[in-house]
Amino acid sequence: MPQMIVNGRKTDAISGQKLDVISPVDGAVFTQIPRGGEADVDLAVKAARIAAEGPWKKFTALERGRLLVKLSNLILENAEELSQLEARDTGKAISSARNDIQVMARYFEFYGTAADKVHGEVIPFLNGYSVQVIREPLGVTAHIIPWNYPAQMVGRSVAPALAMGNACVVKPAEDACLSVIRVAELGLEAGLPAGVFNVVTGLGEEAGAALSAHEDINFVTFTGSNEVGVLVQKAAAEHAVKCVLELGGKSAHVVFNDVNMKLAIPAIVKGILANAGQTCTAGSRLLIQRDVFNEFMDLVVEEFSKTRVGTPEMDLHCGPLINKSQFDRVNRYLEQGKKDGLKILAQGQIDPGVPETGYYVTPTLFVADNHDSDLLMQEIFGPVLVALAFDTEEQAVQLANITDYGLMAAVWSENGGIQQRVAKEMKCGQVYINGFGAGGGVELPFGGVKRSGHGREKGLVALEEMSTTKTIIHYHG
């Protein structure tokens, strides 16, 4: 049975309570996890504080970095086991799970090799003074992780935090946390001191709320829904704790008349189907200039209709959705699309061999004639793509920016002027030109504006987010 990792030990919840983990593949209970609560969170935070101020503080940046690289190598050595865990827990296709584990390893490698390259500054000041600005860890960092990419997300947030000398308490999602527990075990194997990388499993409203409200954390990073992000930020504000929030998106593809269709269409279709649409950066809106609309859509329909949905082992385009509530929610949106007068242009197919009790939904491509429907305004978090025509560049920019979200966008055009003008007008944290990738690479700064959140992860900027500066002003005459 999976256990939590607190202060270097595998442990059950203090209450002894457990939570059933339901497989998205067939809706059946396949394991149990400890139902950690406030007392478990408190123990983990205390352990992290002792580690951060004691043994972990004595490690040089080079030593911390080497441990993270060792952890990266252990992840690669155990990649198949981790991939199987991730696929079973989340329901995603096994090849996607394998990719996620490679990305997790890459995070630990990237930040491990960067740990000793974070330099301070020397600032010219008044005569007789020397001024240094040095970087220091924040202390105890809290990481609330979602279920859509547990392995990637734990790498993305824990690796830079550890690289900077923080000690972490991770609260993974109750729906999918097995790879997170396993990587913390591998962390111990790599040689991380006890208390440096803790994992407390449990419900969001119990363990998650207790962690974000804990008075002895120094930072919290959260990825998930808007509603919970606001709660986390409010709880953190009670103790003046810094917060990074990544709250999803409603990313638009903006396709101009001179688009390279061969390049664009597979990327656009993949961009909504990856992880069955349960991706914060999913390209869920398809805005196409009117002159090319019909020709472009014919090809999108052809590509989209090839979509197949199945179990992780079938390794098709989409797996099931994570849970019953996500399944109901996406089906509600599909119904609402029809009520709102949107037309279905293409659908994928669920493989007849999938268990009837699993959470499989039919990937659906809609076309709309205005931007009013919730399907174009709200994050659906499922394999649902909606297309809409536009006339001018100005209108395209206005439509792309119309939602409350601002995470990612893509511009498809061969014209350098359009590419640069539109990319610069997009209100979001990342813009692709003639390409699309879920959140970009490990190296690329990532995060939202507007209701998509604030703060940046990935890239070297995460090392700044997860540390603070101290300015030393020395008068020596």
Ligand code: NAD
């Ligand atoms: P959620 O926001 O409830 O859960 C995300 C994480 O927050 C989980 O670890 C959960 O245990 C924790 N959590 C829940 N309540 C908490 C609380 N009160 N205090 C602290 N932590 C808490 O997300 P969900 O309910 O699993 O999914 C709902 C919707 O959220 C989805 O449909 C989707 O729109 C969005 N979502 C976005 C992302 C993303 O990558 N941006 C990821 C997951 C979900």
